[in-house]
Amino acid sequence: MRGLVAASLIVVWVVGCSKKAEPVPIERWERYTDPVRNFSIEYPANWSHRSIAGEQFYAISIAGAEQRFIEYGEGPSAAKLEMRVVKTTTPLDQFIKEDKVFAEEAYKQEPATIAGVPATKLSYKFDAPDGTFEGFKVYAAKDSFITTIEFAAFGGTFEYYKPATERILQSVVLPQVQAAPRVDTTPKGPEPPSATFVRTRGDGYSIEIPDNFRVKGIKAQGAIGGSEYLGSRLDCTIRVDILDASKQSKLDKIASDNRSSFGGGEPRKVKLGGTDAVLFVYSPQKGIERHVYLAVKDNKLYRVFLTWNKQEESVYKPVFDRAIASFKFE
Numbered sequence: 280m281r282g283l284v285a286a287s288l289i290v291v292w293v294v295g296c297s298k299k300a301e302p303v304p305i306e307r308w309e310r311y312t313d314p315v316r317n318f319s320i321e322y323p324a325n326w327s328h329r330s331i332a333g334e335q336f337y338a339i340s341i342a343g344a345e346q347r348f349i350e351y352g353e354g355p356s357a358a359k360l361e362m363r364v365v366k367t368t369t370p371l372d373q374f375i376k377e378d379k380v381f382a383e384e385a386y387k388q389e390p391a392t393i394a395g396v397p398a399t400k401l402s403y404k405f406d407a408p409d410g411t412f413e414g415f416k417v418y419a420a421k422d423s424f425i426t427t428i429e430f431a432a433f434g435g436t437f438e439y440y441k442p443a444t445e446r447i448l449q450s451v452v453l454p455q456v457q458a459a460p461r462v463d464t465t466p467k468g469p470e471p472p473s474a475t476f477v478r479t480r481g482d483g484y485s486i487e488i489p490d491n492f493r494v495k496g497i498k499a500q501g502a503i504g505g506s507e508y509l510g511s512r513l514d515c516t517i518r519v520d521i522l523d524a525s526k527q528s529k530l531d532k533i534a535s536d537n538r539s540s541f542g543g544g545e546p547r548k549v550k551l552g553g554t555d556a557v558l559f560v561y562s563p564q565k566g567i568e569r570h571v572y573l574a575v576k577d578n579k580l581y582r583v584f585l586t587w588n589k590q591e592e593s594v595y596k597p598v599f600d601r602a603i604a605s606f607k608f609e
Contacts, residue, residue, distance in 0.1 A: 300356030300409050300434025303340035305443055310450070311336045313364075318426065320362050321450035323443070331477065331490065336362045340432075346482060348431065349496035350504040353408045356434025360447060363427045364454050365491070367470065369511065371420045375399060377513065378418075378427070380495050393419045393428065394453045410435035417448065424454045469511035472598045480609065481506050482521055483579060484552065487605035489598060492517075503579075508602075514567065515587040515595045517602055524580040530557060533580060534573060541571050551583065552576075552608045568592065570599075576608050 309324040315333030322328060327342035339345060340358040347354035367374065379386065381403055391400035398419035405412055414431025428451060430444050431437075472489035479488055481504070488508045495507045501522060508517040527533060534546045534557045542561020549558045549572065556574035563569050563586075572583040585603060587595040 300436055302356075302358065302432070302434075302436040302439040305440075308446070312452075313454075316364055316424070317452070317455040318362065318364050319450070319452035320360075320428070321447055322360055326360075334364055334490065336360075346480070347433065349494055349506050350482065351407065351412065351496055352504060354433070356409050356432075356436060358432035358436060358440055359430070361427075361429045362451070363429075365425050365427075366423055367425055367511070368423070369425070371399065371418060371425060374425050375401070375418050378416075378493075381405070391417055393417055393426075393448060394451050396421050396453060404437075407433055409433055411437070413437035415444075419453060421453045426451075426453050471594055472510050472515075476601065476605070478605070479506075479508070481519055483577065483609060484519065484581065485607050485609055486517070486519070486602055488517065488602055512588065512591065512595075515591055516584075517599060518584040518586070520582040520584070522580040522582070523578070524575050525578040528575050528578060528580075530555060530573065530575050533575070534559075537573070542569075546573075551581070551603070552606045554608060566590065570603075572603065581608075 303326070305323040306325040308321050310319060310321050311330060312319040313330070313333060313336070320336060322336070322338040323340070326338040326340050328336070328338040330336045338360045341355045344355040344357035347357060348359050385403045385405055387402045389400050391398040396419045398417050400415055400417045402415040403413070410433070412431065412433050414429065414437065416427055416429040419426050428448065430440070430447065432440055470491065473491040475490045476487040477490045478485050479494060489510060492508045492510045495509070497505045497507050497518065502520045503523055505518065505520040509515070524533070538546065541559035544559060544561055546557035546559050549556050551572045551574040554574045554576055556572050559571040561569055566589050568587055568589050570585040574581050583603065583606065585599040587599065
């Protein structure tokens with residue numbers, strides 16, 4: 280799957296003649312301090328922002344441009360700042376490896392320091408429809424948490440924000456949590472999905488996912504967009520692909536044409552977000568179960584993949600059932 284992401288993102292787009300992107304000036308600064316874990320960061324006060332207590336702070340220069348930082352296609356020349364705190368037993372190197380969304384050659388890795396703690400900084404840059412997309416992500420481990428701070432900007436505007444990024448990084452306060460004495464030294468397995476769900480939005484849809492799942496922008500071959508939602512297990516995921524259906528919008532025909540790609544079985548007629556859909560159930564490989572929903576809405580084909588390890592079915596299937604029941608077209 281990462282190969283698909285890499286193939287779609289390292290492409291050099293041809294940029295046509297258009298008005299040069301303009302950065303959003305920073306008018307003043309404010310500080311966000313998390314009420315649960317006490318992490319803190321300064322941010323541009325005139326940017327749109329939101330937070331999830333104990334987990335995330337997110338600010339964006341142009342409200343409504345969030346999806347562009349998931350799918351990396353066309354859209355407003357926005358900049359974003361995101362700070363996340365993840366409670367995990369995953370080693371930092373492994374966490375970084377699994378968190379990457381671009382091909383390896385897109386990254387420049389270097390040591391850094393954040394709030395006095397040794398850290399790893401990944402910088403990235405590639406061409407986008409409106410100019411250069413550039414950013415960085417800093418990873419730091421402290422106590423039982425991994426903290427990430429990411430800043431990225433479209434339209435060749437990153438250079439404008441460089442002085443601001445220095446201020447942001449200098450302002451960071453990591454989670455103020457005392458590490459508990461370690462008694463049980465038995466290696467821990469992957470963390471289960473959270474019982475708390477949050478609604479996340481994609482291109483024309485929204486879906487509820489566990490709040491300890493993360494979102495990766497993907498673009499399968501022939502797709503116009505998509506997102507993958509995953510927790511600590513990479514064999515238990517939710518994925519949404521969006522394809523152009525303007526030339527073929529008949530669901531029965533689409534299902535028939537794609538039947539061999541989804542196990543070859545007979546599709547079941549179901550609903551997805553209140554819209555007529557078909558469901559394929561099959562095993563793509565030994566020990567793995569997959570449900571694929573197909574639905575057409577507004578001349579777009581939505582493919583929703585629910586994939587899980589059969590040994591984890593009792594944990595993940597109820598979670599995925601809840602997620603698919605929450606799916607809405609918007």
